[in-house]
Amino acid sequence: MAGNISKNARREGAKVLTSRWGGTIKMKAVFENGKLRHVAYCEKSGNTARKPKDLM
Numbered sequence: 356m357a358g359n360i361s362k363n364a365r366r367e368g369a370k371v372l373t374s375r376w377g378g379t380i381k382m383k384a385v386f387e388n389g390k391l392r393h394v395a396y397c398e399k400s401g402n403t404a405r406k407p408k409d410l411m
Contacts, residue, residue, distance in 0.1 A: 372407050372411070373411075374397040374399065374400070374402070374410040374411060375410065375411060376397055376399050376400040376402070377399055378397045378398040378399025378400060379397075379398050379399075380395050380396070380397055380398075380407045380410050380411075381395070381396055381398060382394070382395050382396075382407070383396060392405075395407040395409070395410055396410075397410050
């Protein structure tokens with residue numbers, strides 16, 4: 356699993372994480388309701404979650 360890395364550090368791609376569907380997990384910043392949120396998404400299935408751990 357992912358260690359103690361912040362969501363911002365994961366977004367840069369320091370560590371390659373794989374989802375339970377076999378795709379790589381990437382982080383992206385989404386500007387929503389006046390706030391900048393970081394969202395994890397699986398490249399293969401397109402599923403999104405707040406944390407990369409939710410996709411594993």
